[in-house]
Amino acid sequence: MTVDxxxxxxxxxxxxFLVPMVSLFxxxxxxxxxxxxLLAMGGLAGHLLLSTGDTxxxxxxxxxxxPWGISLVVTPLGxxxxxxxxxxxxxxxxxxxxxVGKGYELWYNVFVMMTVTGGxxxxxxxxxxxxxxxxxxxAIGATVLAVLPRDGxxxxxxxxxxxxxxxxxxxxSFLILAAIALLYGATSTLNMAQMAQRAGDxxxxxxxxxxxxxxxxxxxxxxxxxxxGWAPDVYRGSRWGTASIFSGVVGKAGLIAxxxxxxxxxxxxxxxxxxxxxxxxxxxxxxxxxxxxxxxSKDLYRMLGFSSIGAYGLILAAxxxxxxxxxxxxxxxxxxxxxxxxxxFSMIDRAGAGKRGDVTLSDLEGLGRRSTMSxxxxxxxxxxxxxMPPSPTFWGKVMLFSSAGTEGQWALAVIVxxxxxxxxxxxxxxxxxxxxxxxxxxxVELPVLRLLPGLVALGxxxxxxxxxxxxxxxxxxxxxxxxxxxxxxxxxxx
Amino acid sequence: MMERYDIHxxxxxxxxxxxxxxxxxxxxxxxxxxxxxxxxxxxVSNRFIxxxxxxxxxxxxxxxxxxxxRGFDTLGEVTVLFLASAGMGAIVSALPAGDKRKRPxxxxxxxxxxxxLVLPLIILFGAYVFVHGHLSPGGGxxxxxxIASGLLLYIVIFPEWKAPHKALALxxxxxxxxxxxxxxxxxxxxxxxxxxxxxxxGEAGMLVSAGLIPLIYIAIGIKVGAEMTGxxxxxxxxxx
Numbered sequence: 001m002t003v004d005x006x007x008x009x010x011x012x013x014x015x016x017f018l019v020p021m022v023s024l025f026x027x028x029x030x031x032x033x034x035x036x037x038l039l040a041m042g043g044l045a046g047h048l049l050l051s052t053g054d055t056x057x058x059x060x061x062x063x064x065x066x067p068w069g070i071s072l073v074v075t076p077l078g079x080x081x082x083x084x085x086x087x088x089x090x091x092x093x094x095x096x097x098x099x100v101g102k103g104y105e106l107w108y109n110v111f112v113m114m115t116v117t118g119g120x121x122x123x124x125x126x127x128x129x130x131x132x133x134x135x136x137x138x139a140i141g142a143t144v145l146a147v148l149p150r151d152g153x154x155x156x157x158x159x160x161x162x163x164x165x166x167x168x169x170x171x172x173s174f175l176i177l178a179a180i181a182l183l184y185g186a187t188s189t190l191n192m193a194q195m196a197q198r199a200g201d202x203x204x205x206x207x208x209x210x211x212x213x214x215x216x217x218x219x220x221x222x223x224x225x226x227x228x229g230w231a232p233d234v235y236r237g238s239r240w241g242t243a244s245i246f247s248g249v250v251g252k253a254g255l256i257a258x259x260x261x262x263x264x265x266x267x268x269x270x271x272x273x274x275x276x277x278x279x280x281x282x283x284x285x286x287x288x289x290x291x292x293x294x295x296x297s298k299d300l301y302r303m304l305g306f307s308s309i310g311a312y313g314l315i316l317a318a319x320x321x322x323x324x325x326x327x328x329x330x331x332x333x334x335x336x337x338x339x340x341x342x343x344x345f346s347m348i349d350r351a352g353a354g355k356r357g358d359v360t361l362s363d364l365e366g367l368g369r370r371s372t373m374s375x376x377x378x379x380x381x382x383x384x385x386x387x388m389p390p391s392p393t394f395w396g397k398v399m400l401f402s403s404a405g406t407e408g409q410w411a412l413a414v415i416v417x418x419x420x421x422x423x424x425x426x427x428x429x430x431x432x433x434x435x436x437x438x439x440x441x442x443x444v445e446l447p448v449l450r451l452l453p454g455l456v457a458l459g460x461x462x463x464x465x466x467x468x469x470x471x472x473x474x475x476x477x478x479x480x481x482x483x484x485x486x487x488x489x490x491x492x493x494x
Numbered sequence: 495m496m497e498r499y500d501i502h503x504x505x506x507x508x509x510x511x512x513x514x515x516x517x518x519x520x521x522x523x524x525x526x527x528x529x530x531x532x533x534x535x536x537x538v539s540n541r542f543i544x545x546x547x548x549x550x551x552x553x554x555x556x557x558x559x560x561x562x563x564r565g566f567d568t569l570g571e572v573t574v575l576f577l578a579s580a581g582m583g584a585i586v587s588a589l590p591a592g593d594k595r596k597r598p599x600x601x602x603x604x605x606x607x608x609x610x611l612v613l614p615l616i617i618l619f620g621a622y623v624f625v626h627g628h629l630s631p632g633g634g635x636x637x638x639x640x641i642a643s644g645l646l647l648y649i650v651i652f653p654e655w656k657a658p659h660k661a662l663a664l665x666x667x668x669x670x671x672x673x674x675x676x677x678x679x680x681x682x683x684x685x686x687x688x689x690x691x692x693x694x695x696g697e698a699g700m701l702v703s704a705g706l707i708p709l710i711y712i713a714i715g716i717k718v719g720a721e722m723t724g725x726x727x728x729x730x731x732x733x734x
Contacts (some may be wrong), residue, residue: 006566006687010674013573020580020663061566061681063689064549067538107584114577121570133570140574144581149588157588169650178518185525188537191579209521 002051005074005124006059008044008082012037012117019110022454031106033427034113035097038089041120042109047343052076054477056491058126066126066493067191072490073126076477077331081256082120082337088248089116091342091453092241104148109150115141115245119253126492128180128265129190131257135176135221139169142250145242146234150349158237164230168220176217179210183265192265192494196485207269215278217336221254223309225286232293235305236358240349243301244342249307252334255312257321264481264488279320282413287314291422299358300348303426304341307385310419311337317416318400319482323407327482328475329399335464335471336384336393339457343381346454347374350444364430366438373445377454378434381460382427387420390465550690552628553702560587560633561650565688569673572714576670579721586728601651609651616644624715628704634711638718645723649730659729662720669717676706676713 004430015037023030048057052074062069074082093109118138125131147162172181180190186202187195199207219227235243262275297303311333318330351367351374352359368375384391397420404413464471546558560568624637649655680689696703 004681004685004687006681010677010681010687013569014671014674016573016576017579017667017674019667020669021667022664024660059687061677061687062562062564063684063686064563064693068541068563071565079632104584104588107587110580111577111584114573129564130570133567133574136574137577140577144577144584147585147588157585181527182521182525185522185527188539190538203524206521206524209517212528213518254626335725 002057002396003044003047004042005048006061006070008041008048008325009117009121009125011040011044011251012113016110016114021084027106031097031099031109034109035090035093038086038113038116040094041117042083042086042090045086045120048074049079049083049474050075052079052477053473058491058493064201065390067189067194070130071126071191071492072124073193073488074124074490075481076474077256078123078242078479080471080474081123081252081329081334081479085116085119085123085176085249085252087457088244088338088342089113091346091457092244093475095346095447095449096241096452098447107149108145108239109239109487111141111144112241112245115145116249117141119249122253123256126192126194127190128183130445131192132177132180135173135253138250138253139166139173139221142242142246143169145245146238148239148242150239158386159232159235161230161237164233168230170218172217174217175213179213179217182206182210183456184211185337191492191494192260193382193489193494196265196267196492197489197494199265199267199485202266202269202392204270208274211262211270211275214258215282218254218258218261219282221486222251222258222316223286223312225289225309225313228286228309231309232302232305235308236299237474238301240345242303243305243345247311247341247345248304248338251308251312252338253314259316259482259490262320267391267485276320280322280412283313283315283317283320283334284412285312287317287419288313288415288422291419295422295426297426298360300352300361300364300430301345301359303343304348307423307426308337308341310423311385313343314416316411318396321400321403321407321409321412323403324479324483325399325403326408327394329403331478332392332396332399332464332468336387336391336396336461339392339461340381342385343377343454343457344385345377346450347381350374350446350450351494353445357388361429364433366436367434367444369438371444373451374444374446375434377451377458379431380458381454384458384461384465386424386427391461392464392468394465395468419446480482507657542607547698550704550707551566551696551698552707553699554628557628557632557633557707557711558710561627561710562690565677565710568710568714569677569688572670572673572717574665575721577716578723579666582725582728587716609647613644613648616647617641620644620715620719624711625708626701627715628707629699629701634714635718637711638720639722641660641715641719642722642726645719646726649726653730657723658718659724659727662724662727665720666724667714667718669713672713673710673717676710680704 015033019030019033056073059072062067089112092112096109099105112200115138118134118141121134122131141164143166146165147157149157184190186206187198189195223231287310290306290313294303294306297306315330315333318326348359351363387393387397401413524618542555542559546555547553550558550562552558620637620640623632624634627633677688680691681687683691690705695705
């Protein structure tokens with residue numbers, strides 16, 4: 001029997017509501033609640049991933065069938081991405097659990113958990129307004145995460161980054177809400193599957209406007225060029241965990257929402273190849289701009305932030321380029337990025353521990369000599385990001401090139417190759433510094449709660465890299481979800 | 495030196511904003527918002543209007559939609575407010591301590607006596623609004639905000655008053671857990687989260703009716719009241 005996917009949302013909500021009460025008695029115990037909830041969610045997401053099979057796991061709420069009540073539609077891709085988001089959440093929470101220093105330390109993990117929950121909700125919901133509610137949860141959680149200071153820097157609240165994000169993401173929310181109102185007005189339903197079924201009823205001007213509003217709104221969340229001006233400030237001034245959440249959860253949720261709306265819901269309502277073309281070129285522009293900006297960055301958080309922007313662009317371009325193989329490549333690239341990025345952020349935090357302000361290339365010097373395991377994790381993750389085998393990114397890039405060749409999308413292939421060269425440039429510099437001899441003998445501490453999730457992530461990267469066939473079913477279903485709208489409509493019960 | 499603001503430089507931006515606004519406006523006209531023939535026969539709104547009392551027992555169909563048909567959204571919105579309030583608390587606790595303001599001018603006897611007199615009435619009215627949410631306009635959010643506005647008045651008039659943050663945290667927690675718990679009852683009994691398993695109980699239009707809806711709205715009222723009060727008290731600062 002399949003467990004009801006609604007628990008994926010209910011468990012963290014109950015956990016969050018428990019925290020104020022439990023913290024009155026013991027802050028120590030309260031600090032374990034988010035981690036326990038995330039572990040339970042992880043188990044559940046894994047279970048759902050195994051039980052989605054050929055179709056989606058659905059659930060209704062409120063006692064009314066869709067479209068009257070809100071339903072969840074956990075597609076195989078949704079289950080996979082949810083599991084990955086929860087993994088990022090656990091990765092980030094583990095080291096800061098049981099730390100109850102200042103008042104905000106306890107809440108940091110609660111916000112990590114809730115931002116992950118918002119992201120998961122956006123990916124598994126089958127209702128467009130419900131998606132908006134989860135977007136709000138994600139955005140508020142992420143704003144608070146962005147403002148909280150790095151360890152030991154009580155004065156370092158990241159007002160600049162957090163305020164930019166708060167303002168621009170509320171503009172994004174407004175645009176998305178306006179688009180939802182338009183689509184609801186044109187189809188008389190909020191259920192995504194039913195809306196997709198009725199896409200033919202949407203006047204093309206309305207569909208086009210709604211698509212552009214959604215593109216700008218979710219493009220802001222997914223750090224798509226030129227809507228990502230806020231992102232460098234957030235990455236530059238925030239904690240490693242916050243940076244990991246932004247690059248692994250917030251934008252990924254926005255990206256999947258945007259892709260579903262463009263290709264599944266609106267699909268034929270706009271007609272022509274305009275949405276796909278716009279998304280592909282926006283993706284490629286984001287990829288090149290992101291990688292080029294990363295190449296020239298001094299602060300490492302900012303560099304990796306731009307590198308995340310580049311990755312978002314590449315994933316968007318892969319999904320939008322439209323062939324079955326390219327969509328599967330997009331999923332693999334997404335996986336590779338979500339597994340490798342938190343390791344890099346975590347290790348940069350170790351290298352810059354106790355330092356105020358920017359963490360630069362010289363802080364990385366000799367990281368591998370000062371702490372062997374930190375070096376191994378960093379170099380492993382950096383190579384995986386680049387697409388060295390064995391890693392999901394390797395297969396993703398191979399498949400993307402091969403799809404571009406078959407489809408004759410030469411521009412795509414050339415741009416991806418050029419961007420990868422840029423990526424190799426700055427990643428190579430980072431790796432070189434990590435391996436070079438240490439000038440100072442300052443030891444780098446690597447607590448076991450940091451090491452463990454890093455090793456697990458690296459293990460998963462290599463496992464998928466060596467045995468990508470493990471994911472065959474999920475990849476096939478993901479391609480089906482986007483290649484043929486009727487599949488999603490059918491999975492959603494219409 | 496600050497550069498002088500020059501309106502001419504903003505003209506392209508203003509024109510662009512106007513164009514975007516016109517496009518959105520035209521799209522809404524195209525959809526035909528508010529015109530009766532726009533709704534499809536099987537539209538969700540038609541069903542909510544005609545069947546909600548029968549299906550949920552609530553005579554206020556807005557409440558039926560908010561708490562029952564789309565109760566899952568409402569649980570999410572309650573969470574949004576919870577996060578905003580908790581986030582505020584977390585940020586305040588991360589701020590450097592200090593910044594003692596000078597003592598404000600003490601309020602007059604009329605204000606202090608008047609506040610003591612009205613506060614219980616405001617709280618009673620707030621409670622009335624959320625207890626009757628399934629019968630009359632208003633509900634948990636509105637009632638909760640009314641209660642918080644009363645306490646805001648109290649905080650303004652008696653700045654020395656320390657908000658009972660522990661009691662607020664406890665009621666916030668318990669109310670949130672009650673909402674989620676009522677949802678889980680539905681999951682346990684009928685296999686559906688937030689299923690209104692006792693919707694048939696009582697007669698529509700009476701205080702005891704609409705099954706679990708009033709219970710959820712009472713939980714929301716308490717939660718919103720506690721959160722908004724905590725938010726206001728923290729903004730005053732000094733005792734976070």
